[in-house]
Amino acid sequence: MAHTHSFHEEEAHGSALGYIAGFVLAVLLTAASFGLVMRGMLPPQAAMGALAVLALVQIVVHLVFFLHLNTSSGQRWNVMALVYTAVAALILVDGTVWVMHNVSMNMMSR
Incomplete structure (x- = not known):
């Protein structure tokens, strides 16, 4: 049977280790956000800024580890x-x- 090439074969899919690393990072970032709010470690304005930064980092983690976006x-x-x-x-x-x-x-x- 002839082997046909498709665009999907060129795409790099993640390994199990990559998915686990992404999952662990996502859980740690979620726990950090939750702990920041529940413990009241920062004043409200600073907490909003810290939560925004943690959210942006989590977006990047999801894009890199789960959606496999990179600069290639x-x-x-x-x-x-x-x-x-x-x-x-x-x-x-x-x-x-x-x-x-x-x-x-x-x-x-x-």
């Missing part, structure tokens, strides 16, 4: 699609907050 040339389009999606979501959320703020300010001034 084969992943370039996937990374570009991810960046486009993130920028579009940021514009959508920021635009919505901006419009709601302006509507609120205009309604309260009357």
Whole structure:
């Protein structure tokens, strides 16, 4: 039987060790976030900043270990699609907050 090549054969899939490392990192980051909030280690403003940093690190862990995104040339389009999606979501959320703020300010001034 002839062997046909597909795009999926070129993609690198993770090993069991990679999945376990990603899982352990994700659990540690989740536990750190939970402990930070439950123990009240930081003032509220600092806790929000620390939680945001922990969340961003966890996003990177998931992208690298589970979605296998990296900087190789084969992943370039996937990374570009991810960046486009993130920028579009940021514009959508920021635009919505901006419009709601302006509507609120205009309604309260009357």
